[in-house]
Amino acid sequence: MLHQKTFKEDILNWFEANQRAMPWRETTNPYYIWISEIMLQQTQVKTVIDYYHRFTERFPTVEDLSEAKQDEVLKYWEGLGYYSRARNFHTAIQEVAAEYNGKVPDNPEKFEKLKGVGPYTKAAVMSIAFDLPLPTVDGNVFRVWSRLNNDFSDTAKQSTRKAFESELLPYVETKAGQFNQAMMELGALICTPKSPLCLFCPVQSHCDAFNEGTVEELPVKTKKIKKKTIQQECFVIKNENNEYLIEQRQAKLLNGMWEFPMFEKGSSQEKLEALLGSNINLPAKAAYQLKHQFTHLTWNINVYVLPKTVQSNQINANEHYCWMDLKDRNQFNFPASMHKILNHLESQNTQN
Numbered sequence: 001m002l003h004q005k006t007f008k009e010d011i012l013n014w015f016e017a018n019q020r021a022m023p024w025r026e027t028t029n030p031y032y033i034w035i036s037e038i039m040l041q042q043t044q045v046k047t048v049i050d051y052y053h054r055f056t057e058r059f060p061t062v063e064d065l066s067e068a069k070q071d072e073v074l075k076y077w078e079g080l081g082y083y084s085r086a087r088n089f090h091t092a093i094q095e096v097a098a099e100y101n102g103k104v105p106d107n108p109e110k111f112e113k114l115k116g117v118g119p120y121t122k123a124a125v126m127s128i129a130f131d132l133p134l135p136t137v138d139g140n141v142f143r144v145w146s147r148l149n150n151d152f153s154d155t156a157k158q159s160t161r162k163a164f165e166s167e168l169l170p171y172v173e174t175k176a177g178q179f180n181q182a183m184m185e186l187g188a189l190i191c192t193p194k195s196p197l198c199l200f201c202p203v204q205s206h207c208d209a210f211n212e213g214t215v216e217e218l219p220v221k222t223k224k225i226k227k228k229t230i231q232q233e234c235f236v237i238k239n240e241n242n243e244y245l246i247e248q249r250q251a252k253l254l255n256g257m258w259e260f261p262m263f264e265k266g267s268s269q270e271k272l273e274a275l276l277g278s279n280i281n282l283p284a285k286a287a288y289q290l291k292h293q294f295t296h297l298t299w300n301i302n303v304y305v306l307p308k309t310v311q312s313n314q315i316n317a318n319e320h321y322c323w324m325d326l327k328d329r330n331q332f333n334f335p336a337s338m339h340k341i342l343n344h345l346e347s348q349n350t351q352n
């Protein structure tokens, strides 16, 4: 049974002694804390640390980031995935520069109006940077709180999030940032999804699921909708100067990233003819297959390599296309699947 005061003392004492060293824990600068929170969504701490260092070295202030071009910001994000996070954050920082004189607002109502700020980011940045009394409820907290209270509510439901937030409110009246971080750290290090370390848990005496023997059954989460799969066809097209045709994506997904021309299966022939003319010679078979996984979607990509070079002045490409020499690949932002094609081409070039 949870006893508010002793539970909070126990978890805070444990956190004080056991928290992992992280660069964003050594600062109270809300801009840096915000960067770390955006990067940490869906990404592991050990991956984020390098990105965080590079990003904050290149964009040390709100002003530096607000003045940067989106392409460069995406370049510093390349490999972290979920690029809409970076684009939204960049826009939000431009709003902070324009509307708040470069100072991250310490008012939750104002902060949540900034682009891309959801309930979790609001609570995390406001509590950690300004110690405002808002509880963070992320995957770790859902798990820890369900188990501590032996609560079988479905954590996929919005109503459960709301209930957890209100149950946690009394715990964040003081030391909100520390408490929130302690809960998330406990979930990451001790109260893990599989094989939690209950015997070493600093709050075991407060844990209802431990007492009831139901730890492995919690948290409850209804299954997500099945992932959609799209068959894509991607084309490696070379010109007389040994350059490759690439296109900057205009669609919402991976917006602004570059790719080899890629079309949904069934529409390729028509689109390629519009681009290259009707006398193109398409290979009958794909050279190889790739997969690109998103949260709700999988692309199965068949990669075709056109056997003949095309004349660069004979294609009918709009301003979103360009020719790229392989040695210049680092000047463009490519998603992971396109890096595989680029690596393949580089390895072929070294063999030849």
Ligand code: SF4
Residues within 6 Å of the ligand: 144, 147, 148, 190, 191, 192, 196, 197, 198, 199, 201, 202, 203, 204, 207, 208, 209, 210, 215
């Ligand atoms: Fe999680 Fe086990 Fe600790 Fe309960 S006792 S909070 S289930 S690690």
